[in-house]
Amino acid sequence: MATTDIATAQEIRRRVEEDDTARRERRTTAAQQVGDLARQRAIHASKVEEFDRQLAEVIASSHDVMEIDELSRFTGIRPAVLTGWLSAAKPVRTKKKPSTTAGTRADTSRDPASTSTSTNGQTAPPPPLVTADTT
DSSP, X not given: OOGGGSOOHHHHHHHHHHHHHHHHHHHHHHHHHHHXXXXXXXXXXXXXXXXXXXXXXXXXXXXXXXXXXXXXXXXXXXXXXXXXXXXXXXXXXOOOOOOSBTTBOOOOTTOGGGSOSOSSSSXXXXXXXXXXXXO
């Protein structure tokens, strides 16, 4: 290898800066895209939560005139999905042990009956989005 083939310090600096510029632009673009998509996802997730809440309200309010199976037959939405929307909107109820003395609360910190019936302490996830699948 001849010494004329070796890049000068200035040429090396230019090549490194050129390479760094391309990498920086790709990193910037990727970070901006992730930020934009995450922001859009958050917006749409809150919209989906609102739709789920409204669906649960309508399903619950129609229960006196129509059962889930009938609603499923009319809409083409599987009963499990309809029930899932309805169940996800219901608040989790815990059993309250009656107080043993008037005016003071009983110590239920060691009482397993006073804990939630959930096995992991979390509420169930919302039902999946409904697609055009009506099977």
